[in-house]
Amino acid sequence: MRIVFAGPPGAGKGTQAKLLADNLRIPHISTGDMLRNSDEKTELGKQVKMVKELMHRGELVPDDLMVRLVSERISHADCKGGFILDGFPRNINQAQALDKIMDKAAKPLDVVIAIAVDDELLVQRIAGRAAIEGRKDDNPEAVKERLKTYHSATKPILDYYKQKGTLETVAGNGKIEEIQLAIRDVVSRVDSRGEKRLEQTS
Numbered sequence: 001m002r003i004v005f006a007g008p009p010g011a012g013k014g015t016q017a018k019l020l021a022d023n024l025r026i027p028h029i030s031t032g033d034m035l036r037n038s039d040e041k042t043e044l045g046k047q048v049k050m051v052k053e054l055m056h057r058g059e060l061v062p063d064d065l066m067v068r069l070v071s072e073r074i075s076h077a078d079c080k081g082g083f084i085l086d087g088f089p090r091n092i093n094q095a096q097a098l099d100k101i102m103d104k105a106a107k108p109l110d111v112v113i114a115i116a117v118d119d120e121l122l123v124q125r126i127a128g129r130a131a132i133e134g135r136k137d138d139n140p141e142a143v144k145e146r147l148k149t150y151h152s153a154t155k156p157i158l159d160y161y162k163q164k165g166t167l168e169t170v171a172g173n174g175k176i177e178e179i180q181l182a183i184r185d186v187v188s189r190v191d192s193r194g195e196k197r198l199e200q201t202s
């Protein structure tokens with residue numbers, strides 16, 4: 001299955017995407033992790049290094065760089081059976097670019113899972129994560145900026161996918177295991193819809 005995880009910073013996308021990816025045995029592709037872990041010796045890594053300042057401030061890095069990174073990553077053999085994208089797309093432009101890539105491969109996205117959490121809880125969660133992970137963009141200023149960016153640039157993709165009929169929303173304020181179960185319910189529902197489509201066309 002080809003799945004996108006959407007939702008604000010601190011919603012638990014990374015945790016949930018990883019659990020689901022392990023369960024479905026497909027790669028979990030986190031664009032934030034790709035940027036943070038990029039090898040500075042490669043050409044792409046050098047470009048990522050130039051945009052690290054934007055990341056630390058909580059701003060988005062340029063779309064063309066992200067689209068290239070993702071397009072290259074999902075062309076790998078391990079993504080043949082599907083993948084989970086976490087942190088991409090982050091705006092309408094990236095969503096449209098992803099559609100083009102998937103159209104070209106004749107492999108549309110199966111579902112976009114949005115994890116919904118109130119801003120207040122997000123701030124608390126990010127503060128907790130900052131104490132554990134020490135991410136440079138988990139400081140109060142950058143968190144404010146990331147939430148602002150989410151509301152202005154990223155949230156509109158939810159409507160974009162809603163109109164396409166691929167959006168499913170899961171409440172993200174419960175326990176990790178409960179949220180994962182709700183996500184798996186969504187995935188099986190979408191999966192059986194896909195099978196029905198296949199049955200009808202065969």
Ligand code: AMP
Pocket residue numbers: 009031032033035054055056058059060061062063066086087088089090094137146
């Ligand atoms: P994340 O780990 O997903 O919260 O991403 C951390 C930071 O990486 C973001 O605040 C952005 O600066 C950058 N980033 C990650 N994914 C994207 C993307 N799809 N488009 C632009 N910037 C991104």
